Every structure is written in structure tokens, then in C-alpha cells.
Amino acid sequence: DQQWRVSSTEAPNWNKRDFNDSSWEAAKVLGAYGMAPWGEVGWAERSILPARLLRKDFGVDGQVKRATLYVSGLGLFEAYLNGKRVSNDALAPALSDYDKRVFYLTYDVRNLLRPGRNALGIILGNGRFFAPRHKVPTFTRTFGYPKLLLQLEMELADGGLARVTTDESWKVTTDGPIRANNEYDGEVYDARREMEGWNRPGFRESGWLPARVVISPVGALAAQPFESIRVTDTLRPIGVTEPLPNVYVFDMGQNMVGWCRLTVTGPQGSRVTLRHAERLRPDGTVYMDNLRSAEAADTYILKGTGTELYEPRFTYHGFRYVEMKGFLGKPTPASLVGREVHDDVEEHVDFTTSNPTINQIYRNVVWGAKDNYRSIPTDCPQRDERQGWLGDRSAESRGEPYMFDVAALYAKWVDDFADSQDAQGSISDVSPAYWPFYFDNVTWPSSFIIIPDHLYDQYGDLRVIEKHYDGMRKWITHMRTYLKGDLMPRDVYGDWCVPPESPELIHSNDPARKTDGTLLGTTYYYHLLRLMVRFATLLGRQGDADEYSQLADRISMAFHKTYFHATKGQYSNGSQTSSVLPLAFGMVPEPDRQSVSQALIRKIEEQNKGHVGTGLIGGQWLMQTLSESGHAGVAYEIASQQTYPSWGYMASHGATTIWELWNGDTANPA
Numbered sequence: 001d002q003q004w005r006v007s008s009t010e011a012p013n014w015n016k017r018d019f020n021d022s023s024w025e026a027a028k029v030l031g032a033y034g035m036a037p038w039g040e041v042g043w044a045e046r047s048i049l050p051a052r053l054l055r056k057d058f059g060v061d062g063q064v065k066r067a068t069l070y071v072s073g074l075g076l077f078e079a080y081l082n083g084k085r086v087s088n089d090a091l092a093p094a095l096s097d098y099d100k101r102v103f104y105l106t107y108d109v110r111n112l113l114r115p116g117r118n119a120l121g122i123i124l125g126n127g128r129f130f131a132p133r134h135k136v137p138t139f140t141r142t143f144g145y146p147k148l149l150l151q152l153e154m155e156l157a158d159g160g161l162a163r164v165t166t167d168e169s170w171k172v173t174t175d176g177p178i179r180a181n182n183e184y185d186g187e188v189y190d191a192r193r194e195m196e197g198w199n200r201p202g203f204r205e206s207g208w209l210p211a212r213v214v215i216s217p218v219g220a221l222a223a224q225p226f227e228s229i230r231v232t233d234t235l236r237p238i239g240v241t242e243p244l245p246n247v248y249v250f251d252m253g254q255n256m257v258g259w260c261r262l263t264v265t266g267p268q269g270s271r272v273t274l275r276h277a278e279r280l281r282p283d284g285t286v287y288m289d290n291l292r293s294a295e296a297a298d299t300y301i302l303k304g305t306g307t308e309l310y311e312p313r314f315t316y317h318g319f320r321y322v323e324m325k326g327f328l329g330k331p332t333p334a335s336l337v338g339r340e341v342h343d344d345v346e347e348h349v350d351f352t353t354s355n356p357t358i359n360q361i362y363r364n365v366v367w368g369a370k371d372n373y374r375s376i377p378t379d380c381p382q383r384d385e386r387q388g389w390l391g392d393r394s395a396e397s398r399g400e401p402y403m404f405d406v407a408a409l410y411a412k413w414v415d416d417f418a419d420s421q422d423a424q425g426s427i428s429d430v431s432p433a434y435w436p437f438y439f440d441n442v443t444w445p446s447s448f449i450i451i452p453d454h455l456y457d458q459y460g461d462l463r464v465i466e467k468h469y470d471g472m473r474k475w476i477t478h479m480r481t482y483l484k485g486d487l488m489p490r491d492v493y494g495d496w497c498v499p500p501e502s503p504e505l506i507h508s509n510d511p512a513r514k515t516d517g518t519l520l521g522t523t524y525y526y527h528l529l530r531l532m533v534r535f536a537t538l539l540g541r542q543g544d545a546d547e548y549s550q551l552a553d554r555i556s557m558a559f560h561k562t563y564f565h566a567t568k569g570q571y572s573n574g575s576q577t578s579s580v581l582p583l584a585f586g587m588v589p590e591p592d593r594q595s596v597s598q599a600l601i602r603k604i605e606e607q608n609k610g611h612v613g614t615g616l617i618g619g620q621w622l623m624q625t626l627s628e629s630g631h632a633g634v635a636y637e638i639a640s641q642q643t644y645p646s647w648g649y650m651a652s653h654g655a656t657t658i659w660e661l662w663n664g665d666t667a668n669p670a
Contacts, residue, residue, distance in 0.1 A: 027165040029216040030054060030148045030172070051178035051314065052124040052146055054211060056170045057117060057201050063157040064113045071150045072104035072221065074143075075127020076314050079150075080199035081112040081120055089228035090341055091316065094375035094412065095128055095388075097432040098143040098217045100419035103224040113154070120164065121199025122148055125181045125314025128434055129217075132184045136293050137384055141434050147214060149221075171208040181314035184384045185295040186276075189310060191303035192268060226408035227344040229375060231258065235338035240331065243284030248324040250336050255320040255657045257371035257381040258341035259298065259312045266328040268304030273297055273326055274336070276319035278382055286323045289669035294384040316341055318371070318382030320656065343373035346405040357640055360651040368657035369400055376413050376432070380660065387430045388416065391444035391493065395620030397451045401458040410451055411464050417448045418471045425478030429492075441492035442479060442521040442528075443617055448472060449528045453535075465535050473544065476532055479525065480551075486558035488525040491517030495577045495615035499645040503666040513613070515577040519563055520617060523581040526555045530585070556587050569595030576603055577618025583629060584621040597629045610637045611645055612662070 069086060071079050072093060079086045086107045093103035124146040126132070131142035152164040176195065180188040197203045238253035250260075255278055264272055276296040277286035288296070296317050300310045322336060347370070351362050372378045376388040377397075393400075400406050413431070420428040422438065427445035429437040449472050452464040482490045495515045500508040508514060529552035536545035563571040563578070569592070572578045579600035582588045588596050604610060614622050626635040642648040645662035653665050661667050 027149055027151045028167050028213045030150075030166040030170055030211045030213065048180050048182070049126050049130055049145075050174045051126075051176060051181055052172055052174050053176045053195070053198060054122045054124065054148055054166075054170050054172045055119060055198060055203065055205070055208075056164065057119045057203075058164045060113055060115055060118055060154065060162065061156070062115055062160070064110050064154050065157045066153075066155040067108070067110040067113050068153045069107045069109045069150070070104055070153070071107070071122070071148075072102055073122055073124050073148045073150075074098065074102065074146055074217065075129030076125035077148065078123040078125075078313055079107070079120075080122070081109050082114065082118055083121075083197070083200040084112050086112065087228070088230055090231060091127070091229045091314070091374070092224075094224050094226070094228075095416075095432055096219065097416065097419045098129055098219050100219045101415070102217050102219040102221050104149070104221055105224050105228070109152070117201035119199060119201040119203065120150070120152065122150065123176070123178070123313065124148060125178070127183065127314065128432075131434065132182045133293070133384060138435055141436060143217060145214075147217065149216070166211070168210055168213060170211040171205045172211040173205075173208045175207065178313065181312075183315050183386065184293070186274075186298040186315045186317070187312040188299045188301075189312070190301040191308060191310070192301060194303065225412055226375075229341060229373075230344040231339050231341050232344060233340040234261075235340060237333045237336065237338070240333055241284055246325070246327075247285070248327065248331055249280065249284060249286060250322045250324065250333070252320050252322070252338040253656075254338075254367065255318070255371075255655070256338055256340050256367070257318050258316055258339045260322055261337050261339055262300055262310045263307065263335050264300070264302065264310070264327060265307050266302045266304065268302060270302045270304070270328060271299055271326045272302070272324065273299045275323040275325075276317035276382075277321045277323070278319060280321055286321050291383045292385075292670075294382070296382065311339060316374075316381065318380065340371070342370050343375060343409055345370065345373060345409060347403060348405060349403055355640060357642055357648045357651060361639065361647045364647070364651060364655060364657050366403055369396075370404060371657070373404075373406075373409060375409075376416060377409075387435055388413065388432060389430055389444065390417065390427075390447040391429065391496070391616065394443075394447040394450045397447070398454040398458065401454075407455060407459045407461065410455055411461075414448065414451055414455075414464055414468060417445075418468055421471055421475065425474040427475055439492045440479065440482065441490050442488055442524045443491065444493065445475065446524050446528055448475060449531050449535075453531050456538075462538060466539065469535055469539060469541075472532065472535070476528065476548075483525075483555075486554045487518055487562060488521035488555070489518045491521045493616075495520065495575075495617045497661050498575075498577075498615040498618075499611075499613060499662045500667075503663050504668050505663075506661060506667050512573060513575065514573075515575045515618065516563075516572045519559075519572050519578055520581070522555060522559050523585055523587060526552055526559065526587055527585040529555070559587060560589065564592070566592070566595075569599040571596070574599060574603060575618075576600060576608070576613040576622065577615070579603065580614065580618045580621050580625050584625045593629070597631070600626075601631060601634060604634060604638070610634075611641055611643070612638050613645075 076091055086109055129143045131140045133140045148166055150166045154162040177190050177193040179190050235252045237250040239251045241249045277288055279287040281287045298312050352359055377393045378386050379389040379392050416431040420431045420433040426438045426440055427448055429444040455461055455464050498508050498513050501510045529548045532548045533545045571582055579596055623635045642652045650659050
């Protein structure tokens with residue numbers, strides 16, 4: 001069987017011992033495959049697979065001076081030593097392209113060991129390794145069935161060394177209480193199947209089977225380079241209603257990400273089901289249409305032994321409201337609390353103004369940003385998607401460091417971009433490339449260059465640029481083959497989600513509201529070339545800097561000649577975005593900057609009545625461009641609006657995060 005490889009660089013602030021290829025020599029990859037009794041049901045629209053329990057008893061001869069546990073459980077794991085959890089990490093390890101990189105975590109477990117008999121226990125969940133979907137809503141890559149690699153290194157007080165590794169002596173079962181676990185659909189937990197003491201020494205493994213050595217993942221092992229996901233807060237409901245008989249709806253008061261902790265009593269075999277939603281229907285029941293195929297439901301089956309507590313392990317939900325069915329009696333607000341779960345990044349700023357609307361918008365931004373930290377910045381936490389879309393966070397990555405310490409998180413995500421790069425240089429629009437969207441447009445993959453630039457500006461860290469410069473150059477060279485007449489026609493998504501002309505639309509059909517795709521591609525490609533000039537100069541590659549500078553000059557001239565209307569002071573059709581991007585990227589000749597800026601202001605004030613008129617692309621640059629061009633007052637006017645379309649409109653309609661759509665309360669949920 002193929003051995004997993006491991007990087008020679010240990011994660012910062014963890015055990016400093018060099019853990020290299022030879023260190024893993026004794027460990028073998030454990031897992032299970034085949035049909036019953038392992039529990040696979042094959043690929044369907046939903047992938048149902050119970051969690052695996054693995055365990056091993058071992059002896060320790062004497063006092064332990066040091067002990068370090070190295071563990072990678074795919075897709076997700078929870079580790080125990082002598083019945084105690086070794087950490088409070090959740091949804092570990094971090095997401096990655098498992099064909100390129102597999103993360104392990106390192107724990108100091110000396111205080112959990114004792115002389116004599118000890119026991120290791122591991123629960124394996126599916127995560128994204130065993131994909132939650134195959135074809136819905138699109139083709140999704142899967143990597144295999146759950147697997148475990150573990151090594152425990154012990155230094156004894158008498159100077160001796162001892163080691164415990166995964167091998168065929170471990171025992172495994174899929175007959176535990178987690179009957180299904182899926183990040184889109186939730187967990188099914190049957191408490192009647194709990195095995196008291198399964199992770200403690202001396203447990204009788206009746207019905208358990210010997211673990212099997214299986215083929216390892218292709219990706220190289222690497223230490224997880226940033227803090228794990230954890231439960232960061234507990235939210236108590238602000239109200240409980242009963243819209244239908246014996247159907248209760250809990251309002252957490254905040255759109256959040258994570259799961260709920262249930263407190264319940266009842267007879268054995270009773271079922272309590274929790275469904276999670278962001279909105280309510282007019283009759284007070286939960287609104288699920290916008291979740292598409294995601295069930296977003298957790299089911300707990302009682303064992304009937306007094307008060308029982310339940311929290312899921314291997315799923316998460318985006319929700320404000322929770323529907324409870326099957327609860328015996330009338331629940332109280334204490335029966336269910338929300339558990340906020342995201343990457344444990346430090347929030348290091350407080351912000352308030354005299355304007356309540358802006359204060360609420362800021363809070364919505366904070367919640368929307370942090371609750372999409374899932375070891376990558378995701379696009380959404382609630383429906384059957386939850387992907388690392390590159391375009392959603394390109395310019396936003398400059399603002400987030402003001403709120404959170406995201407240096408390590410974003411540096412890791414840039415590694416994911418590089419892992420997705422193919423032999424031709426193409427970058428997937430989604431990374432890790434669970435949805436392999438290699439469309440060769442410019443705006444979404446631009447994050448491969450824009451985000452390292454922001455990390456350098458915000459943290460002064462050149463290492464990400466140094467590490468990925470060659471990959472960036474490869475992508476720039478690949479995209480250069482698409483230039484036509486020094487213009488870049490490659491665009492797929494447009495200015496995503498411009499405010500449409502009708503409240504039920506998602507995308508506008510009005511040409512006046514849209515921005516030309518070649519304009520988007522050309523302005524972005526120009527900006528990226530200017531960033532490459534900067535990177536090449538920083539790295540002492542003057543030849544590259546000259547090459548990119550000359551190409552950028554040609555593109556700027558062709559762009560201005562093709563799109564600029566001098567009499568109107570506008571580019572192309574004069575959409576807000578068609579003015580914002582040339583101004584933001586320094587493409588407007590100095591004599592024309594004032595006229596273009598004034599055309600943008602007229603568009604905002606006269607046609608849009610002081611409101612935003614951009615989608616995702618223009619919106620990421622709008623406010624800073626207005627401020628830097630001397631129109632901070634207009635930026636403030638846009639930020640203060642409470643009527644559609646605006647961030648304040650969302651807040652005034654009960655939003656506690658930022659919607660994907662300006663008309664997120666009326667657009668077609670399909």
C-alpha cells in the first residue's frame with residue numbers, strides 16, 4: 001500500500017519536533033471499503049454514510065515526560081484518549097484538495113496518559129472527502145471513504161521512547177450512534193447505539209472488526225498551518241412559537257452558522273428533528289426553498305435515560321430559525337441553544353458610529369464574513385453549495401484584516417489556488433476545486449494575484465508572493481493567449497447580481513444595467529499586470545517587470561480607444577461598474593479622470609437616486625473609489641440608504657448578515 005507523504009515544515013506554534021517522511025514510517029492508513037458491514041450505500045443524489053468508530057488499547061510502561069499525537073482523519077475526525085477529547089477542534093482537519101494536500105493536526109496529550117492501560121478512540125465523519133453530493137447541483141469531486149492516519153509519540157521519564165500507530169491491530173465499527181452525517185443534510189444520531197466506554201481501556205469489542213489497511217490519499221501530508229474551527233459562542237433564542245400543533249420554531253435572533261445543542265427527555269426511540277432556515281413563511285413556519293436540495297436537518301433518537309444532551313459533530317448549518325418536531329411536552333427557550341462555529345480567528349476591532357443603519361450594516365458584515373470561515377472563505381453556509389468561490393473575496397480580502405486576523409487563513413487559501421492550477425496554468429473558479437470550474441475567465445481567478453497583494457499591504461508579509469510568483473506568472477501567461485487586439489474578452493459571470501429591473505429576477509436582462517464582459521476582463525487583466533510589475537520589482541525580477549509594464553500600457557491604450565466616449569466622460573454604456581473599475585485601477589488618463597468621476601456621480605445621483613448600481617465585481621471597488629476620488633460624501637450617502645437597493649434595505653428588512661442579492665427577499669429562490 002502507498003504510504004502517505006508528509007511535509008518537512010511543522011506548523012507554527014505547535015510541537016517544534018521535525019516530523020518528516022521517515023517519522024510516519026510505522027503508521028499505516030486505516031479505513032474500510034466494500035459493502036456491508038461497512039455501511040456504504042453507493043452514490044445516489046445524497047450520499048448516506050454512518051460515522052466510523054476506531055479504537056486501540058495500549059500499555060504505557062512508566063511515567064510519560066512528553067507525548068505528542070499526530071492525527072489526520074478524513075474527511076473529519078474527533079480524537080479521544082482515555083475517554084477524554086484531546087482538543088476542542090471542530091470540523092477538523094481543514095479542507096483541501098486531497099489529491100494535492102492532506103492536513104494533520106498535532107496535540108500535546110501528556111496530561112491524558114497514565115501508566116498502565118490506555119486507549120485511543122477516533123470518530124470519522126465524511127466531510128468533503130466523501131462528498132455530500134455527486135451531481136446536484138453540479139458535478140462534485142469525491143475522494144473515497146473515510147480514512148485515518150495516526151501516530152502517538154511518547155518520551156518516558158526514564159528516557160525511553162514509545163510509539164502507537166495505526167495498523168491492523170486497531171478495531172473498527174460503523175455500528176455507532178451517528179447513522180448519517182453530511183454537511184448539506186445534517187446528522188442522524190441514534191443514542192440507543194451509544195457504546196459506553198468505547199474510547200476507554202478495557203472495552204469489550206464485541207462485533208467490532210479488525211481495521212483494514214487501505215490505499216492512501218494521493219496528496220502530500222502537511223501540518224495544518226492555522227487555528228482550527230471551534231465553537232466560538234452560544235446564542236440563546238429570543239423567542240419560541242408554535243405555528244402548527246406540536247411544531248415549534250426557535251428564533252436565535254441572528255443569522256448564524258453552526259448547530260444547536262438540544263436538551264430533551266422522553267421514552268426510548270422517540271425522535272426529535274431540527275430543521276434549520278434563514279427565514280420564515282408568512283404563517284410562521286420555516287422557509288426552506290432557498291436551500292435547494294440541502295435538507296439542513298438533524299435527527300436525534302432518544303435512549304430514554306433521563307435528561308439527554310445532543311450536539312452534532314460532522315455537519316453545520318446556516319440559520320436563524322430552527323423548527324423542532326417530535327419534542328414531548330412544550331419546550332422552553334432552554335431546550336435549544338445555538339452554537340456558533342467557524343475558524344477561530346481573532347476579532348480585533350470594535351466599530352460604532354452615530355448612524356444606526358451603518359452600525360447594523362457593519363454588524364451584518366462581521367457576521368457574514370466570520371460565519372463563512374470554514375478553513376476557506378465560503379460563499380454561503382446554508383444551501384447545497386458552500387464552496388470557496390474566488391471572486392467573492394478578491395477585493396474584500398483587503399477589508400477583512402481590519403476586523404479579523406486572517407493572515408494564515410488567506411495564505412492557506414492561496415495554497416489551495418495553487419493546488420487547483422492545471423498543467424496549462426488554468427485556475428479553478430472554486431478552490432479547493434470540489435467543483436472543477438476551469439472556465440478561464442479573468443475576474444474570479446484574479447484572487448490568485450489580488451489576495452497576496454492585500455496580504456502584503458495589510459501584514460507586510462512577502463512570503464505568499466514569493467511562494468506563488470511562478471504560479472501567478474504561469475496563469476498570466478496562459479490568459480495572455482486569449483488577448484485579441486490587446487483586449488481581454490474572457491468573462492463568464494459578468495458583474496454578478498447587479499440590481500435587476502424586476503424584484504423577482506436574479507440577473508438583470510436590461511443591457512443598460514449590465515457591464516460589458518470584455519470591459520470587465522480587460523480592466524481586471526490590466527490591474528493584475530500592474531500587480532505583477534509590483535511583485536516582480538519586489539522580488540528583483542526586473543525583466544518580468546518591464547515585460548508586464550509594457551503589456552499593461554498597450555492594453556490601457558487599446559481599452560481607452562475602444563470604450564471611452566469623450567463627450568459623455570464615460571466608458572462603454574456608462575454603468576457604475578464601467579466607470580468604477582477604470583478609476584480604481586488607474587486606467588483613466590489624467591486629463592479625463594475628472595470627467596469620468598463626474599459621470600459616475602451623475603449615474604449614482606440622477607439615474608440611481610443615490611443608490612448602488614453594481615453587482616459583486618463593481619461593488620468590491622465602489623466605495624474606496626468614491627472616497628479616493630474625492631466623493632466620500634456620495635459613498636456615505638450610498639452606505640446610509642435604507643431603500644432598495646442598499647445594504648440598509650437588507651438591514652431594514654430584518655437581515656442580520658449580508659444577502660447575496662440586493663433583492664434577496666423577493667428574488668426567485670430557485
